[in-house]
Amino acid sequence: MVKNKKLLPAALLTSIFLAACSSGGGGFFGGGGNAEPPKWQAGSPNANVLDSNVYVKSELNKQGTVYCVAVPQGDPEPSPGQVKNGEDANDDPAFSGFAPTDNDNFSSLKIIGLTYSTHYDVYCVAEDTTSRLQAAATKIEISTNERNTLFVSDSSGDDANDGSIEHPKKTIGAAAAAPTPGIIRISVSAGTYNESVTIGNGRSLYGGFSATDWSDSNVVNRNNSKYKTSIEGNDSCAVTFTGSPASSSGWRLQGFVIESKHSDISRGVCVNIDAGKLLIDNNTIKGGSGSTQSAGIYIDNIASNTNIFDNDINGGTSSGGHGVGNSTGIFIKEAGTQAIYDNSINGGSGNASSRGILIQYPLNSDSKIYRNNISSGSSSNISYGIDLRNTQHGSSLEVVIHGNYITSNTNGFSYGINASSSDPLAKAQPRIFNNVMEITQAGIDAYAMSFDFVSGTPLVYNNTIIVRSVSTSGDAYGIFANSHHNVDRPTNADIKNNIFVCQPESGRTISAIRECDSPKCASVNIQNNSFFGCTYIFNSGSNLLETINELNTFRPGSTGNIIVDPLLSASPEYDLTAASPTAVTQGGQDLSGVLSFPENISGDSKIDKRGTARTAPWSMGAYERD
Numbered sequence: 001m002v003k004n005k006k007l008l009p010a011a012l013l014t015s016i017f018l019a020a021c022s023s024g025g026g027g028f029f030g031g032g033g034n035a036e037p038p039k040w041q042a043g044s045p046n047a048n049v050l051d052s053n054v055y056v057k058s059e060l061n062k063q064g065t066v067y068c069v070a071v072p073q074g075d076p077e078p079s080p081g082q083v084k085n086g087e088d089a090n091d092d093p094a095f096s097g098f099a100p101t102d103n104d105n106f107s108s109l110k111i112i113g114l115t116y117s118t119h120y121d122v123y124c125v126a127e128d129t130t131s132r133l134q135a136a137a138t139k140i141e142i143s144t145n146e147r148n149t150l151f152v153s154d155s156s157g158d159d160a161n162d163g164s165i166e167h168p169k170k171t172i173g174a175a176a177a178a179p180t181p182g183i184i185r186i187s188v189s190a191g192t193y194n195e196s197v198t199i200g201n202g203r204s205l206y207g208g209f210s211a212t213d214w215s216d217s218n219v220v221n222r223n224n225s226k227y228k229t230s231i232e233g234n235d236s237c238a239v240t241f242t243g244s245p246a247s248s249s250g251w252r253l254q255g256f257v258i259e260s261k262h263s264d265i266s267r268g269v270c271v272n273i274d275a276g277k278l279l280i281d282n283n284t285i286k287g288g289s290g291s292t293q294s295a296g297i298y299i300d301n302i303a304s305n306t307n308i309f310d311n312d313i314n315g316g317t318s319s320g321g322h323g324v325g326n327s328t329g330i331f332i333k334e335a336g337t338q339a340i341y342d343n344s345i346n347g348g349s350g351n352a353s354s355r356g357i358l359i360q361y362p363l364n365s366d367s368k369i370y371r372n373n374i375s376s377g378s379s380s381n382i383s384y385g386i387d388l389r390n391t392q393h394g395s396s397l398e399v400v401i402h403g404n405y406i407t408s409n410t411n412g413f414s415y416g417i418n419a420s421s422s423d424p425l426a427k428a429q430p431r432i433f434n435n436v437m438e439i440t441q442a443g444i445d446a447y448a449m450s451f452d453f454v455s456g457t458p459l460v461y462n463n464t465i466i467v468r469s470v471s472t473s474g475d476a477y478g479i480f481a482n483s484h485h486n487v488d489r490p491t492n493a494d495i496k497n498n499i500f501v502c503q504p505e506s507g508r509t510i511s512a513i514r515e516c517d518s519p520k521c522a523s524v525n526i527q528n529n530s531f532f533g534c535t536y537i538f539n540s541g542s543n544l545l546e547t548i549n550e551l552n553t554f555r556p557g558s559t560g561n562i563i564v565d566p567l568l569s570a571s572p573e574y575d576l577t578a579a580s581p582t583a584v585t586q587g588g589q590d591l592s593g594v595l596s597f598p599e600n601i602s603g604d605s606k607i608d609k610r611g612t613a614r615t616a617p618w619s620m621g622a623y624e625r626d
Helices: 010-022 080-084 172-177 548-554
Strands: 046-050 053-059 064-072 095-100 106-111 119-128 138-143 149-152 185-189 191-193 197-199 204-209 229-233 237-243 251-254 257-260 265-273 277-281 284-286 293-300 305-309 312-314 326-334 338-341 344-346 353-359 368-370 373-375 382-390 395-397 400-402 405-410 413-421 426-428 431-433 436-441 446-452 459-461 464-469 476-482 494-496 499-504 510-515 525-527 530-532 536-539
Touching (some): 046 138, 053 064, 053 119, 064 080, 064 106, 080 119, 149 172, 172 185, 172 197, 185 191, 229 237, 237 251, 237 257, 265 277, 265 284, 284 293, 293 312, 344 353, 353 373, 373 382, 382 395, 382 405, 382 426, 405 413, 413 426, 413 436, 446 464, 464 476, 499 510, 536 548
Parallel strands (some): 149 185, 185 204, 191 229, 229 257, 237 265, 251 277, 257 284, 277 305, 284 312, 293 326, 305 338, 312 344, 326 353, 338 368, 344 373, 353 382, 368 400, 373 405, 382 413, 395 426, 400 431, 405 436, 431 459, 446 476, 459 494, 464 499, 476 510, 494 525, 499 530, 510 536
Antiparallel strands (some): 046 053, 064 119, 095 106, 119 138, 257 265, 436 446
């Protein structure tokens, strides 16, 4: 016998039942959610047009299915039932698509085969799992463009196809050569393309698309197998751009992993364009293992203008014998205006030499190399972070180098930045600002900066220069300036607001500034620099100066220099800290009048390595801290 059992009134039980059925999560029976049709969550539905397809993404408040149709803009609105059936307002078949939601109530569908250059109204409705359909459709206005893209898929393409989004070609070369009018870009889905590609008609090349969904792309996560789009060419250049662009907006290479497999000269990307500007971004580019030469990017045309940014670039592993086996991250033989920024650049491991960047042409005066991480590479013979060699008579190479982190550490000769010229009328006068340079003498000699017969005046302002000696032989220098009494090619650097930190191994010597013993290589200015730990702050061969007084006596006008520990943060930033002495944080000259010194976007303030405004009194080194 059950005692004290209380029975709930029938009306109360009915109320509880109905409340449960109308609650989220499916009520007593699950799956259906509340008793109302599903609702769109904020921002849904939204549509993205790609070629002749439209991709509609939605989020509902519960599980269900989303249905959409596309009708010519201005046509009568179909009813929710017609949308569900894939019909227009006249019950005729329309462009349509549908997709159920996932477990998180998201839906993604596509409508294929739309007409190019047409305006459409896309109507969408949602239905829950118990067939509750929304009472009205939601309209999205879209437009397709003129056909301007060919699609390539290694997994689903065929070169006999027309290259449309639903019928892609199989090889990039077939798309590049296709005579289809109006094409300005080629989109390539994930896969490995064993071909050398030449783009000679101005078409842009985009990789990083999922092999199963053209609306899903990622050019940052390039090594993810879902997006990895590799070009492995057997010619000396895996990818070549030549000719003129097909549109006024220029052309682009984006989202690839590229390497040349040529046995002799292997270059990842070659640029030989006659007009416009080529953007090279978000790629991984390797020079390969050509025995004579390997290079990540090779540029050879005075009309070639490029923006190279957000790439990982490696010069490769050239392994030839004596005089060959040179690897270079970016090799500029001839070019116009170059902007190289926000890249990771490694010179590779060439047997004879390795260089992060090699420039052999004066470039246009507005060319810049900035905000990169640049390594000289690991050649056991000689390596350069940046190597500037002006070979053009009557010209001046004045590229601005700012805000970079530059390292060089090899068993041979190591250079952070090297500049030289071929004759008195071929000047090499780089503008070197706001860089952090970390140079280790691990083999023979090491130079943070070397100016050799430059026939002019390099500007060296506000750099933080770390020079370390760990070898039992050889010498190390912050700045090395060289010329000759009998040669009319002076090297007269202007050195201001720099921080020199020297870290010599026991028994080794490091000179912050080394000049040849000749007026031909006397610095224009040595002012407002901070020295710490250096065996000699100045070395002219016959004059080894250890104190500021000695420097001022030997070189009158060398004002504002100090010897003090700047108390920097750790590698690789080497930033000023709260403990840095005021003599460093407020000891620099105000160089606001230097036109080529980096500015913010609005042009109303000079900036430091991180983009912070320089304010008077300026700090020494790459960073501003007042």
